[in-house]
Amino acid sequence: MRVMASFACSDSDIADAEILYQLKPGGNPNDQKAGAETWCSAFAPDNSYFAWSCGHRLVRLVPWKHKINNNEIEDDEGRQQGEPTLPTPKEKVIDCGENVWAVAFGSSVSSKCHRTVNISFHRFNFGKDLILATGLQSGRIKTWDVSTGGILLYLIDHKEVIRDLQFAPDGSMFLASASRDKTLKVWDLNDDGNMKKTLKGHNGWVYSCSWSPDAKILASVGQNKTVILWDMSDYSMMRKLTGHQNDVVACDFSPDGALLATGSYDTRVILWDPYTGQKIRTFGHMYPPPSFLMMGGANDYWLRALSFSHDGCHVGTLCDDKYVRFWSIYNEEVPVKKAQLVNALCCNYSPDGCCLATGTRDGNVVFYMAPMRVQKLQHLCRLSVRRVLPSTKVDALPIPQKLMGYLKYEN
Numbered sequence: 001m002r003v004m005a006s007f008a009c010s011d012s013d014i015a016d017a018e019i020l021y022q023l024k025p026g027g028n029p030n031d032q033k034a035g036a037e038t039w040c041s042a043f044a045p046d047n048s049y050f051a052w053s054c055g056h057r058l059v060r061l062v063p064w065k066h067k068i069n070n071n072e073i074e075d076d077e078g079r080q081q082g083e084p085t086l087p088t089p090k091e092k093v094i095d096c097g098e099n100v101w102a103v104a105f106g107s108s109v110s111s112k113c114h115r116t117v118n119i120s121f122h123r124f125n126f127g128k129d130l131i132l133a134t135g136l137q138s139g140r141i142k143t144w145d146v147s148t149g150g151i152l153l154y155l156i157d158h159k160e161v162i163r164d165l166q167f168a169p170d171g172s173m174f175l176a177s178a179s180r181d182k183t184l185k186v187w188d189l190n191d192d193g194n195m196k197k198t199l200k201g202h203n204g205w206v207y208s209c210s211w212s213p214d215a216k217i218l219a220s221v222g223q224n225k226t227v228i229l230w231d232m233s234d235y236s237m238m239r240k241l242t243g244h245q246n247d248v249v250a251c252d253f254s255p256d257g258a259l260l261a262t263g264s265y266d267t268r269v270i271l272w273d274p275y276t277g278q279k280i281r282t283f284g285h286m287y288p289p290p291s292f293l294m295m296g297g298a299n300d301y302w303l304r305a306l307s308f309s310h311d312g313c314h315v316g317t318l319c320d321d322k323y324v325r326f327w328s329i330y331n332e333e334v335p336v337k338k339a340q341l342v343n344a345l346c347c348n349y350s351p352d353g354c355c356l357a358t359g360t361r362d363g364n365v366v367f368y369m370a371p372m373r374v375q376k377l378q379h380l381c382r383l384s385v386r387r388v389l390p391s392t393k394v395d396a397l398p399i400p401q402k403l404m405g406y407l408k409y410e411n
Contacts, residue, residue, distance in 0.1 A: 006301075006321045008287045008334055017326060017339040017368040020355050023062065025054035025363040035099065038359030040164075040346050044105045044130055047351045048089060049146060051132060053100035055363040059134055061146060063089035064350070092149045094134070096142060102135030105146075106167035106175065106189065131189065133175055135162025141177060143189065153193040157185060164208045170215040178206040184220050186235070197235045201228050207249040212257040213387065217274060219260055221248035227262050229274055241277055243270055245295035252308040252315075258386035259329070259409060261315050263303035266295035269317055271329065273408065275391040280409050281332045285319045305346045310353040311375055312383055318344040324358055326371050329409070336371050382407055 007014060025036070036055030043050050043064065050064040066089060107130055130146040139158035144151055160180035168174040173189040174196070184199040184206055204223025211218055217238065218230040227241035227248050246265035253260055253274075260274045267290060271281040286301045304318040314336070315327045322342050325335040343361035350357065355367045385407060386394075394407050405411040 005287045006285065006319075006323055007338075008284075011338065014335060014338045017324065017337040017356075017370075019339070019366060020369050021067065021367040023050075023052065023060075023365040023367075025056075025058070025060070036363040037361045038345060038363050038365060039099075039101045040103045040135075041348050041357050041359045041365060042103045042105055043348055043350050043357070044146070045107055045351060046130075048130070049105070050350075050357065050365075051103045051105065052357075052359055052365050053103060053134075057096050057098055057100065059094045059096060059100055059103060059132070061092040061094065061132070061149075063091060068354075092146075094132070094144055094149055096134050096136060099137040100134050101137065102133075102162050102165040102177075104133045104165035104167050104175070106131040106133060106143075106173055108171045108173050108190070131167075131173075133165050133167070135165045135177060137161055139179060139181065141165065141175075141187070143193070153189065155187050155193050155195070157195055157198075158183070160205075163206060166209050166211055168211050168215040169213055172215065174215070176209050176211065176218055178209045178220060178222075180205040182206060182222075184209055184218070184230075186218075186232075199230055199235060199237075201230075201237050201240075202226055204247075207247070208251050210251045210253050210260070212253050212274070213255060214257060217253075217257070219251045219253065219262075219274065221251045221262055223247045225264070227251070227272075229260075239277055241272055243272075243279055244268070245292050246297075246302075249303060250306045252306055254308050255310055255312045256383045256386040258391070259308075259312075261306055261308055263306040263317060265299075265302040266290075267299060267301040267303065267319075268295075269303060269306055269315060269327070271315075271409075273391050281329060283315065283317065283325075283327050283332050283335075285317070285321065285323075285325070304344055305358075307347050307349045307356065309349050309370060310351065311372075313373075313375065313379065314371055316347055316349060316356040316370070318347050318358060324356070324368060326356070328371075339368055341366060378406070 041052035047065050050062045132144045134142050141155035143153045158179040164178040166176045175187040177185050182202045186196040202222045206222040209220040220228050225244045229238040231238045244264040248264045250263040260272045263269045267286045269283040302320045306317045317325045324339040324341045326337040327335045346359040348357050358366050
């Protein structure tokens with residue numbers, strides 16, 4: 001019988017990721033009414049707040065930028081991260097009335113500030129306010145004004161648990177929701193939260209979804225090995241990606257949209273070219289690599305969550321073997337950093353890329369220092385090119401094959 005391990009080398013050969021900060025929910029009077037799990041967390045796009053579901057129906061909003069400044073968190077080279085925020089925002093606690101499975105921040109200011117959204121009339125001033133959306137056990141979605149903690153809209157149409165929420169990154173205030181009712185829905189918050197479209201194509205629970213940086217593609221993953229890409233110009237299915245051997249539970253686009261990372265209970269993370277469906281890299285979490293039979297069953301190495309770094313060079317992953325891993329897209333053999341964490345459920349990179357937030361079953365959040373480096377000029381150029389050119393247009397460029405392969409992340 002083979003002895004399985006978490007790494008292809010000795011774990012002592014892999015650097016340990018440092019703990020940057022920890023958040024604990026503390027005591028709660030509703031102990032008997034709900035579980036304590038941190039199923040979800042999110043950073044505000046401007047790094048001003050961090051939200052996490054700390055169990056017992058509650059979501060806590062922490063002024064993250066202020067926390068960074070007060071704790072003088074530094075990167076590997078001693079540079080302070082974050083800037084003072086005046087006036088100082090205060091921590092808030094929102095009681096959502098039932099278990100919270102998904103949270104997401106939204107703002108009508110584009111993540112790249114490249115698109116202006118003009119709305120003639122709506123009831124809420126989304127142009128100025130930061131919005132928090134919460135997905136609940138009943139299938140309802142509630143949206144909140146972060147500045148006041150007041151509720152704005154109820155979005156009601158899903159029939160089962162909301163597993164994921166994602167705002168479009170182009171500032172349009174479109175919200176995508178993924179549910180156990182086998183559907184995704186797209187809501188327009190600038191149109192009083194009206195539902196634009198229901199996306200049907202999954203034959204089981206939908207676990208997660210992710211917008212491409214230009215908001216033209218929506219990726220969704222779920223039970224029965226399913227990965228689907230949707231064309232958001234007409235809400236049609238672009239393609240299904242085939243390669244996982246178990247339920248697919250997490251997905252995230254790279255910052256240039258050239259890669260899609262998907263994580264599965266089959267112990268693997270796969271990096272895809274979303275425009276061609278080609279597999280680019282595979283990050284294994286069990287060594288030697290398991291058989292297809294073991295991949296498809298309970299193997300104690302289930303992937304729980306992943307997040308793409310904002311430099312486009314690293315992927316953070318959580319696995320049931322009690323490890324947090326930081327992978328480089330240039331090395332699929334061993335991670336560049338690791339840390340031990342029990343019962344991890346969710347993870348998110350901070351917008352400045354300095355840390356990875358990880359949530360656990362006991363309601364705690366642990367922040368790890370992420371690997372950071374000054375990127376090569378050629379990688380920065382590739383990011384710029386791939387933000388505007390899909391793989392199909394890269395193929396048409398009059399450039400050498402080696403350079404074309406580099407632009408497509410093939411070498």
